[in-house]
Amino acid sequence: MLDKTAENGEFKVIGTRPERPDGVDKVTGRARFGADMVMPGMLIGKVLRSPHAHANIKSIDTSAAEALEGVKAVITAADFTADVPEAEYDTMVNCIAHGKALYDGHGVAAVAATSRSIANKALKLIKVEYEVLPHVTDVEEACKDDAPLLHDNIFTEGLEETPTTPSNISGRVQFGHGDVDEGFAAADKVVERKFRTEATHQGYIEPHACVGNLSPDGTGELWCCTQGHFMVRNSCAAILGLDISRLRVTASEIGGGFGGKTTIFIEPLALALSRKAGRPVKLVMSRDEVFRATGPTSSASMWIKIGAKNDGTITAMEGLLKYQGGAFKGSWVSLGCMTAFACYRADHMKTVGYDVLVNRPRAAAYRAPGAPMAAFAVESVVTELAGELGRDPLEFRLQNAAKEGDQSSYGPKHRAHGLMETLEQAKAHDHYNAPLGPNQGRGVACGFWFNFGGQTSTSLNIGADGTVNVSVGTVDVGGSRASMCLMVAEELGVPYEKVRCVVADTSSLGHNDITDGSRTTFSSGMALILSARDAKQKLCARAAKIWEIPEDAVEWVDGHARPAGPNAGEFDPMSLAEVAGKAETTGGPIAGHHECNARGAGVSFATHMVDTEVDPETGRVTVLRYTVFQDAGKAIHPAYVEGQFQGGAVQGIGWAINEEYIYGEDGRLQNAGFLDYRIPVASDLPMIDTVIIETPNKGHPYGVRGVGETSIVPPMAAIANSVSAAAGVRLTELPMSPPRVLKAMDDAKA
Amino acid sequence: MRFEAPTTVEDAVSLLAAESGMARVLAGGTDLLVQMKSGISEPDLVVDIKRIAALHEISEEDGGFRIGAAVPGIALGEHAGVKAAWPGVVEGTELIGSTQVQGRATMVGNLCNCSPAADSVPAMAAAGAIARVVGPNGSRDVPVEDIAQGPGKSTLAKGELVDSVLLPARPDHASDAYLRFIPRTEMDIAVVGCGVNLVLDANGTCTDARVALGAVAARIFLVPAAADALIGTSVDDAALDAVAAACSAAATPIDDKRGTVEFRKKVSGVLARRAATIARDRAKGTA
Structure with a gap:
């Protein structure tokens, strides 16, 4: 696919550093973030959260809260009656506890009221009867046979025989190639060590915030701070039992995500409160709630063993990784296992991972989820082994680095x-x-990180004055709108300033996966380049129509349509603005589109x-x-x-x-x-x-x-x-x- | 909640004394407003003392300085006289919060918040600073280390407020220093804090000293054994070792999210040694 490179001198604006299109709004305070939305008649929502790490919820009495003047709706798990598909079930239960509080901070009930102070008073009037259970927050403790059990319906997956007793270890995974025993036998020096890492939070400055507005006819809109509004739409529609086409989600500007905003925490609650109250409901998390109830990363317990010959050749690499993912399955331990040895070439590699449940908030993705802690352990041992062999740590890595064609630790060839x-x-x-x-x-x-492509849909519209609007469905977390404008400007041959990019809502484009996997500049960029090429083809066709020559006799060069060769005829090149200015009489608006499941990241x-x-x-x-x-x-x-x-x-x-x-x-x-x-x-x-x-x-x-x-x-x-x-x-x-x-x-x- | 902004100390005292519910004094507000926003404190009456002109003053008194309760950190840091006489007290106060917070936060507010980790208080205690407490029955002078009873709890009676703190007069060859340990470089809370104040004679022998520790007990406190280890010495290595040992021994911290008992006891001695060295060098004019 690669068809433009710096080496052949083709780039004109790619690689420059223009001001970002959202820059002025951000430094002047005009940019609207999650909590900046206000709707007429809007109520303020608040979530009651469990003070216990692990407790059965015997009963919830909301009557006193409901009776408080100004309270318009109170919801509990009982308000979520849709037949929720398995893929979304844990997400729903993480938003609001169903029968059992699984961690300190787990949502138990929510209220919507006419003011923040009334909502806070209402929370204090909700009576929850808890039966406190023994808890476990440490990954190693949770693996023990006598550990408090979080779920009685989770049996370790990935074992040769399916166990008959439930466990906090939800799954075992294994990756690698060769025979590590053989590899270690061939080694002159072997270093092995155990490592521990504690959970960390993504630490984005903007807390989660949204405004939900769900009409009695089942249509709704949601404004929220997220890395993926299509994901929010699909998850919320499933949890609330709506057609996805009836819920329009708009992504606000985002004050950081780092993977932590790739799932939902409060959005279905705001929509459920709105449905019950018949009014829009705003929910904004406090920092305390962000830490207690949204996704930190996993804590991990790891063991790594690496062997090498005296000449520095690594002969075998082996690792055991235990990651806790909080109170639900899905700790990204498999990605830790796949990436652990990805930088190296060795004939014998093996990683085993355990996905462990503990009484902590459900782990969310955090920037290369699963990889940094494994790299901490592996790269520590690599440096120590280099030292034992008397080698410079960079030289040792150069000698053993994975190269094109080498078998990777995670499956394919590099x-x-x-x-x-x-x-x-x-x-x-x-x-x-x-x-x-x-x-x-x-x-x-x-x-090392894999990177991702994924489902992408983009649109490009050319205005009558030759300026360009592009729409993407991937949230701009790190300045991607500027990159989008640069790629379109490069492709169309127009100045960067003539291209503007918006993140369109879920009703305006086809499905777009989340801004995750470092995919946005890659995949939305690719789709926009192809959208621009689609538009260029149409622009050439319009010029052909004006010149009354065949479409394939027109080419697009340096922002202009021009006859493709001497046989095409003698015409002065037409700029983008000139072709666009005649669009009304040559067939109407000119646009380009592209939809794909981007591969090749x-x-x-x-x-x-x-x-x-x-x-x-x-x-x-x-x-x-x-x-x-x-x-x-x-x-x-x-x-x-x-x-x-x-x-x-x-x-x-x-x-x-x-x-x-x-x-x-x-x-x-x-x-x-x-x-x-x-x-x-x-x-x-x-x-x-x-x-x-x-x-x-x-x-x-x-x-x-x-x-x-x-x-x-x-x-x-x-x-x-x-x-x-x-x-x-x-x-x-x-x-x-x-x-x-x-x-x-x-x-x-x- | 009621908000009042009287213009005299007498009116402030009357308002505080007359309130039947919870009353809180507002100076810079950098503790109180945070507590109110997070729901930790829900006062019925807030009395803002910033409209009381006298409380904004730094005045000379008996060769020392009286610092009003509404003087923000930034004003203290710009006062050449106080900085020259009590650099340790000033640097302790200047460690509170960010530059923006310094424009509001006051030394007296830091004292009355009664945090064991308050950054201005160990240096004030080492300085022998005296708080003037004003109440319905008149005023009384209280050593600053006796203002706090425990974390967040003061010894002030109903209706009382601290209207100022007096930093005493300085002889020649005297100086002080404050150091705190934080894992970061700023915007953090002391894991250990140590203030050292000492006086040397013309030959460099220590004739008077006070050493105070913060964040290693329920209250900020003086360590007389550490002061005794300095007095009569030239504040040499042996004396500094003794100061460190005395402070490590005197610290009675707890294990918590900010550090372990073992760590805080050890670092109490490390900071005491370093702060005493700085104070000595300042007193000698070699710092």
């Missing part, structure tokens, strides 16, 4: 990619040879390098210098590619050093706020330097690879390697918070 280039550029960078001071260390690590690899300093008396880690080397395929808008590289690194720094979910003995979350859930602040960070590597993806017309997720895969490992070097002791648990680092140093001295 296609062309930029891993070697990231390692070579890292090795040659002045960062790698810069001197280090006392108590300082340097770490490197590699990371190219994988992306990265190498990260970081210097840290450890305070030997307090264990406090300071990040001194950080450089990201990542393959972008083709950087459409380099500033936003760099932004993705930097953002992934920064979130990884948070995950590595201070971020963690802390549960008390009572199973309640202890730090549901940004004071004690410590994401990095600006002054914690050095400038994150970036090196964009461009190894074109042959599956995209311009060579684009997704870049949004790979950047969070290597940071924890790179920082662990750096901190371990600085502290003089191997750190195997995240976060590497000061108490943990100090204790590790003290224990190593003792």
